[in-house]
Amino acid sequence: MAHRNQSIDESFETINLVSPKTIPMLLPENWEEILNKLSPHDFHTAINTCPQWRQLMMPKRTTLLFPLILPILEEYLPLASILQLRGVTKLIKVETEPLLKHYPGIRPPVEKLQHFEKLAPLFRKYNSDSMRDPALYLGEFISHMMTSRPIPSTDPFITGSMSISLAGRNEAETVRRIEMFQTLFSIYGSHLKRIDVKEFVVGGRIMDSIISLLSCFPNIQWINIFGGVYMEEEIVRMNNLPFLFKLEGLHLLTVFEQELSEFDFSMQLITKYGQQLKSLCVNKLLKSRNLGPSLLSSLAPNVIAFEMRSMDPVALETLARVSWQLEELQLGSSSSDARSPDYINGFLDAINHFENSLKKFRFTCSNKRRFSGDWDVGKMIPLRKLETLTFHFTNFELEWVDHFLRISCQRLKQLYLIRNNELTRGHVNSLRDLFQILPKLKKIVVLYGNPQKQRVIYPPVV
Amino acid sequence: MALVRVISSDGAAFLVSQRLAKRSGKLKTEIETFRKSSDNSEAQPEIRIVTIRAEILRLVLQWLQQHQNDPVLPANQNEQDGRGDAEMGQSQWDRDFLAPMDLGIVMELILAANHLEVKGLLDITCKLVESKITGRTVDEIRTAFKLKSDFKGNEEEQTRLENRWCVEN
Numbered sequence: 001m002a003h004r005n006q007s008i009d010e011s012f013e014t015i016n017l018v019s020p021k022t023i024p025m026l027l028p029e030n031w032e033e034i035l036n037k038l039s040p041h042d043f044h045t046a047i048n049t050c051p052q053w054r055q056l057m058m059p060k061r062t063t064l065l066f067p068l069i070l071p072i073l074e075e076y077l078p079l080a081s082i083l084q085l086r087g088v089t090k091l092i093k094v095e096t097e098p099l100l101k102h103y104p105g106i107r108p109p110v111e112k113l114q115h116f117e118k119l120a121p122l123f124r125k126y127n128s129d130s131m132r133d134p135a136l137y138l139g140e141f142i143s144h145m146m147t148s149r150p151i152p153s154t155d156p157f158i159t160g161s162m163s164i165s166l167a168g169r170n171e172a173e174t175v176r177r178i179e180m181f182q183t184l185f186s187i188y189g190s191h192l193k194r195i196d197v198k199e200f201v202v203g204g205r206i207m208d209s210i211i212s213l214l215s216c217f218p219n220i221q222w223i224n225i226f227g228g229v230y231m232e233e234e235i236v237r238m239n240n241l242p243f244l245f246k247l248e249g250l251h252l253l254t255v256f257e258q259e260l261s262e263f264d265f266s267m268q269l270i271t272k273y274g275q276q277l278k279s280l281c282v283n284k285l286l287k288s289r290n291l292g293p294s295l296l297s298s299l300a301p302n303v304i305a306f307e308m309r310s311m312d313p314v315a316l317e318t319l320a321r322v323s324w325q326l327e328e329l330q331l332g333s334s335s336s337d338a339r340s341p342d343y344i345n346g347f348l349d350a351i352n353h354f355e356n357s358l359k360k361f362r363f364t365c366s367n368k369r370r371f372s373g374d375w376d377v378g379k380m381i382p383l384r385k386l387e388t389l390t391f392h393f394t395n396f397e398l399e400w401v402d403h404f405l406r407i408s409c410q411r412l413k414q415l416y417l418i419r420n421n422e423l424t425r426g427h428v429n430s431l432r433d434l435f436q437i438l439p440k441l442k443k444i445v446v447l448y449g450n451p452q453k454q455r456v457i458y459p460p461v462v
Numbered sequence: 463m464a465l466v467r468v469i470s471s472d473g474a475a476f477l478v479s480q481r482l483a484k485r486s487g488k489l490k491t492e493i494e495t496f497r498k499s500s501d502n503s504e505a506q507p508e509i510r511i512v513t514i515r516a517e518i519l520r521l522v523l524q525w526l527q528q529h530q531n532d533p534v535l536p537a538n539q540n541e542q543d544g545r546g547d548a549e550m551g552q553s554q555w556d557r558d559f560l561a562p563m564d565l566g567i568v569m570e571l572i573l574a575a576n577h578l579e580v581k582g583l584l585d586i587t588c589k590l591v592e593s594k595i596t597g598r599t600v601d602e603i604r605t606a607f608k609l610k611s612d613f614k615g616n617e618e619e620q621t622r623l624e625n626r627w628c629v630e631n
Contacts, residue, residue, distance in 0.1 A: 044573065048471035048515050061566035062607045069572045069591065072584070076592040087600040087621045090612050 031056045040067045040091070067095035074099050160193035166209065167227070178209045182216065189216030193246075198226035215242040222249035222279075241272045251281035253309060263288050274300035281307035281330075286315035293321035304357075308332065309364075316346030325357040327385075332364040341374070348379045351408070355383050362390035364418075375400035380407040387411060387440075392418035406437055415444045422448075428457060435459035466493055467508040468523070474516035476523055480507075485526050487579025514574045518567070521559075522574050525583045528555055532582070556586050565591070565607055 026034075035057050038046060043064040047054045057064075070092070074082070086093045166178055185192075195217060197210070214223075250273060252266045266285045270277075280303045285291060287310070296318060307330035308315060329351070351361065361383070380403060389412055391401070405412070415434065423431075423446060431444050444457040464480040468489065484490040489509060496507040511519060560568065568587055575584040594606045600622075604611065611618060 044513065047570075048513055050472065054515070058566070059608075062569065063609050065566065065569040065573070066607060066609070069569050069588075072572055072576050073588055073591060073595075076588045077595060081592075081596045084598070084600060085595065085603065087618060088603050088607075088611070089609050090617070092609075093621065 028056060036060065038064070040064050040095075044068060063089065063091070067091050070095050070099065160191060161196075162192055162194070163196035163198065165198055165227075178213075182209075182212055185213060185216035189213075190218050192217055193219060194222040194224075194249075195220060196224040196226065198224075211240050211242070214244065217244065219246055220244055221246050222251075223247065224249075224251040224253070224281075226253045241268070244273065245276070247273050247276055249279035249305075250277055251279075251307070252285070253281065253283050263290065267291070270299050275302070277303055279303065279305040279328075281309070283308075284310045284315075286318045287312050289314065291318065293318050293323070297323040304328065306330070311347075313342045313346045316343070316350045320346065320349040320353045322353075324354075326354045327357055328360040329354060329358055330362040330364070341376075344375055345379065348376070351383065352379070352381050355381055357385060358383050359385050360388040360390075361386060362392070362416075364392040375403065377403045377407070380404055382410055383408045384411065387413045388416070389414070390416040390418065405434065409438060411440055412438050413440050413442050415441065416447060417444065418447045420448070423455070431457055432459075465506055467506060468519065469508065469510045470514055470516040470519040471512050472515050474519070475508075476519060478523055478527075482523070482526055482530050483509075485530065485580070486522075487581075488577060511578070513577055515570075518570045518574045521567075521571060522578060522580060522583060525556075525559065526580065528559070529582060560586065560590055565594070 031053075035043070035046060035053070043057065043060070047057050047061065066089075070085070082096055082099055086096050164181060166181070167174060195213075197213070210225075214220075217223075250269060252269065254262060254265060262283065263285060266282060270280070274280075277300050280300055286296070286308060301323070303324050304326060305328035306319075306324065306326055308319070309332040311319075311331050311333055331347070331350070351358070377400075386409055389405075389409055393401070417431075434444065435441050441459070443459075446455040446457070448454065465477050466480050466483045466489070467475050467477055468483065469475045480493055484493060492509045493507050496505075496509075497503070500507075514522070563571070568590055572584065572587045572591065575581075575587060595603055598606065603609070613621070
């Protein structure tokens, strides 16, 4: 096609377009009927097709382009504005739902807690009349929310996600709290897709509580269980674990007083739900010699995302032989000394095992002394699909890290560094050098404890 | 001066310097890909942007031309918050540039800036739209964006109730 060159400053009206030769053969109202039914993406394609169509579609432009720009606008809009947009049109409401999922958990802002009565219609909607004393439960429910960690305030009915704490100040309060949650979730638990259960310290009741809570979530997709359990007696058999057909993610970061209890607790849940899991996170589970790679592969054969917070040579050996096609892997080193050759070789064996599938890898090690031993560069191999690497690592400047990036990360697109201390100018310059070494690298993001300080380093423009 | 032909979805071609074009992440990648695949190092790259029409492409290039001597935004982001600081970066020229545009054009510019990876333009256009949403009621947003409610029956009331504890004072 021949094109006439235009200067940028030349007014658009004088441009002699060589555009598609489509002529609307229908009446404008017929075209409007057809074009109105286009999805936002098709609408955007259509307005780029020819001036005649564009003319016809002009009045609908803001309505239909709005959903397309929403995901781009997200980082500029406060949550309250995104919630407000839900009420503007149906199309916008549909498009805001995925954005709201980025705000897990619940914590109404303090100033809103003055207006308890505003919650009443919401609870009535979910048949709260059946509760013994709605006002009492409501008060307790909200006061509980005040103790949650500060996270963006969202409504679990909208996000389908909630974070709860089972621990009260004393046993009586804990029991009351569990009863409250059982009552609440028996009413609206079916709306939740993700639940974070944390801070529980009770003894034998914990198993009964978890079983009874889980049965309230028929649509749950993701369960995170955090917190400590301190109990002398052995873990009871959880024979009555309910079927949760939609469950895909199980994160078990529970710290038990006795490691054997932790193993028993995690194994019961994995035995029940392992076949359907795609994402699994464990604390020390793989350290046990009782769980070898074969058993783990057969209990949870479909895992594609795995996180291990506390690794050791035994756990790494299991990971290096499990028959998973992992796409995401997170490894953390919390207490062991990782300078021994066994440890370092095990670490590389585990990562190399997923050389053809791993797309995202995150490594956390906050102690300077660890992972500073002698690394066998010859054991490092290219990870063919690795695109995103996150290092939460104090001494990123170590020689082995440099080798690892050059050899194993040739297809890396994004590098995230989580740091406690600020980068010096020298650090920034050496990071910029990575753009010369890694041909596909598009950006380096440096994250600090304070998210406001996040810094993005892009390749220098020629 | 090395040039590149950038062609809009409706066939209008813009001849711009490669230095200017490379301030767009997308065009920079395209030029480099062309260089690698071309035997003739003197050949002029031709890049077709099928999702951006001439009027919008001209606006993007005009903005790039005005800002061609600015520091490249991503590498010079605000060190305090790490994000592109649209307020700091918005000049009187930017305000005059955006002033006559209706929201439909601004939305097309956002999509174009996002596609072409022009961070500075994306920031100022998104900030403009954000200023017309934040702190407004549903009715005010509908008026500003010329949107018509299409909720049926009690759907709208239902949504309002769901939003109530987070949104209303």
